[in-house]
Amino acid sequence: MTNYKEQLLKKIANKEAIVGIVGLGYVGLPLAEAFCEAGLRVIGMDISEEKVAMLRSGKSYVEDVPSNVIARLVSSGKLRATTQYADLAEADAICICVPTPLQKNRDPDISYAQQAGQGVAPFARGKLISLESTIYPGGTEASLFPYLLKNLTVGEDLFVAFSPERIDPGRTDYTVRTTPKVVGGATPNCLEVSMALYGTIVDNPVPVSSLEAAELVKLLENIFRMINIGLVNEMALMCNRLGVNVWEVIDAAATKPYGFMKFTPGPGIGGHCIPIDPHYLSWTMRGLDYTPRFIELATDINTHMPEHVVTKVADALNEDAKALNGSNILILGIAYKPGISDVRESPALHIIDLLREKKANVSYHDPYAASLQVDDDVLTSATLDAKTVAAADCVVIVTNHKEYDWAFVGKHARVVVDTRNAMKAVTDARVIGI
Numbered sequence: 411m412t413n414y415k416e417q418l419l420k421k422i423a424n425k426e427a428i429v430g431i432v433g434l435g436y437v438g439l440p441l442a443e444a445f446c447e448a449g450l451r452v453i454g455m456d457i458s459e460e461k462v463a464m465l466r467s468g469k470s471y472v473e474d475v476p477s478n479v480i481a482r483l484v485s486s487g488k489l490r491a492t493t494q495y496a497d498l499a500e501a502d503a504i505c506i507c508v509p510t511p512l513q514k515n516r517d518p519d520i521s522y523a524q525q526a527g528q529g530v531a532p533f534a535r536g537k538l539i540s541l542e543s544t545i546y547p548g549g550t551e552a553s554l555f556p557y558l559l560k561n562l563t564v565g566e567d568l569f570v571a572f573s574p575e576r577i578d579p580g581r582t583d584y585t586v587r588t589t590p591k592v593v594g595g596a597t598p599n600c601l602e603v604s605m606a607l608y609g610t611i612v613d614n615p616v617p618v619s620s621l622e623a624a625e626l627v628k629l630l631e632n633i634f635r636m637i638n639i640g641l642v643n644e645m646a647l648m649c650n651r652l653g654v655n656v657w658e659v660i661d662a663a664a665t666k667p668y669g670f671m672k673f674t675p676g677p678g679i680g681g682h683c684i685p686i687d688p689h690y691l692s693w694t695m696r697g698l699d700y701t702p703r704f705i706e707l708a709t710d711i712n713t714h715m716p717e718h719v720v721t722k723v724a725d726a727l728n729e730d731a732k733a734l735n736g737s738n739i740l741i742l743g744i745a746y747k748p749g750i751s752d753v754r755e756s757p758a759l760h761i762i763d764l765l766r767e768k769k770a771n772v773s774y775h776d777p778y779a780a781s782l783q784v785d786d787d788v789l790t791s792a793t794l795d796a797k798t799v800a801a802a803d804c805v806v807i808v809t810n811h812k813e814y815d816w817a818f819v820g821k822h823a824r825v826v827v828d829t830r831n832a833m834k835a836v837t838d839a840r841v842i843g844i
C-alpha cells in the first residue's frame with residue numbers, strides 16, 4: 411500500500427512538491443508568489459481567462475505582487491497559469507483560494523469552494539487539499555468532503571486542511587513569511603502534511619487540533635475587528651452629540667501602554683472580509699438557535715455609518731443654504747481602504763447610492779480605481795485639480811489614500827466632510843468630522 415503521507419513529506423522537504431493554487435485573486439496570487447520564492451513550482455488555476463492571460467504575459471493585477479516578479483516567475487517556469495482544473499493533476503498539494511461571499515439573503519455562498527472541490531476531486535488521491543477561503547465552522551467538510559471522499563479515506567489516501575489566509579492587502583510591515591499562519595487538519599496526518607507544506611513559506615505555522623478550530627480562528631479575528639470598529643463608530647456618534655472630538659479621545663486613550671488597542675471610526679466597513687465573515691458565524695449559530703448579539707449590534711452600527719456621513723454632508727450644505735438635490739459632491743477615495751483598488755463592499759458605494767437617491771450629482775476621484783459601475787452608469791475617476799475641487803459644493807473624504815495632498819484639498823474645497831481625520835493637520839480649511 412502506498413504511503414502517501416511519507417511521499418508528500420519527502421517531496422515537500424526536498425522542495426520537489428508542486429503546489430496548485432485554485433483562485434488567483436488577492437489571496438491566491440501572493441500565495442503563489444510565496445511558494446515560488448520558497449523554491450517550489452506552482453500551477454495557478456483560475457476560471458478567469460483574463461487573469462490567466464495577464465499572468466501568462468507577465469502582468470500582475472494585484473497591487474502587492476509586482477508585474478516584474480510575475481514576469482520572472484512565469485518566464486523561469488516556476489509559475490504556470492491555467493484555466494483548466496485538469497492541469498492541477500500533477501500538483502502534490504492544492505490550496506483553494508476562491509471567493510466565499512454571501513448570497514442575496516446573506517446566507518453563506520460556498521458554491522465556489524464546492525466547484526473547486528468538484529474540480530480537483532478526480533485527481534485528489536495522494537494529495538493535500540487545503541482550503542484557505544474563509545468559511546463557517548464545519549464549512550471545509552461541507553464544501554469539500556462530498557466530492558473528495560467519494561472513494562478515498564481522509565488522512566490515508568488524501569489529506570485535507572484548513573488554513574485561513576491572513577493577508578492584509580497593501581500592508582508592507584508583515585509579509586507572508588513573517589505572518590504566523592494557523593493550520594488545522596482533518597486528521598493528525600493531515601495536520602502533519604499541511605504543517606510541513608506551510609512551513610516552506612511561513613516562519614511560524616500555528617497548528618490547531620481540528621478544521622473547525624482553524625475555521626473559527628479566522629472568524630474570531632475578523633469579528634474582533636468588526637466589533638471594535640463598531641465600538642469606535644458608536645463612540646464617534648456619541649462624541650458628535652456631546653460636541654467632543656472623537657479622534658482626540660481615541661488618540662489620548664491609545665497612549666495607555668496596555669489594555670487598549672486603537673481602532674478608528676470611519677464611514678463604515680468594507681472589503682471582502684470584515685463585513686461578510688461575521689455573517690458566516692451568525693448563520694451557523696442561527697441553525698443552533700443562538701443569536702450572536704455582539705455581531706448583530708456591531709453590524710447595525712457599522713452599516714448605518716454611510717447614512718450618518720450623508721447627514722453630515724446635508725448639514726454642511728444646509729449651512730450654505732443648499733440642498734443635496736442638485737448639489738455637486740466629490741468623493742475622495744472609493745476603495746474600502748487606502749493603498750488598494752478593491753471597492754468590494756466599500757462604504758463609498760453605499761454613500762454614493764444614498765447621495766444619488768437624494769438627487770445629488772456625485773463624482774469621485776480615486777488614484778487606484780479608474781472607473782466604477784453605479785446602477786446603469788459608469789463613473790470615471792475625476793482629474794483632481796483645483797478646478798474640480800473648487801467646483802464641488804462639498805468634498806467627502808471616504809478613503810485616505812496616501813497620494814492625497816490634504817493641504818491642496820483644503821485650500822480649494824468649499825467644505826470638506828472628513829470621515830478619516832485626514833485633514834487633522836490642515837488648519838485653514840472648512841472641515842466637518844464625523
Ligand SMILES: NC(=O)c1ccc[n+]([C@@H]2O[C@H](COP(=O)([O-])OP(=O)(O)OC[C@H]3O[C@@H](n4cnc5c(N)ncnc54)[C@H](O)[C@@H]3O)[C@@H](O)[C@H]2O)c1
Pocket residue numbers: 432433434435436437438455456457458461507508509510522525526542543544545575576577578579682683
Ligand atoms: N482579500 C483579502 O484581503 C482576504 C484576506 C483573507 C481571507 N480572504 C478570503 O480568501 C478568499 C479569496 O478572497 P480573494 O480576496 O482572494 O478573492 P478574489 O475575488 O480576489 O479572488 C478569487 C479568485 O478565484 C477565482 N475563482 C472563482 N471561482 C473559481 C473556481 N471555481 N475555480 C477557480 N478559480 C475560481 C476568481 O476568478 C478570482 O480570481 C475569500 O474566502 C476571502 O474571504 C481574503
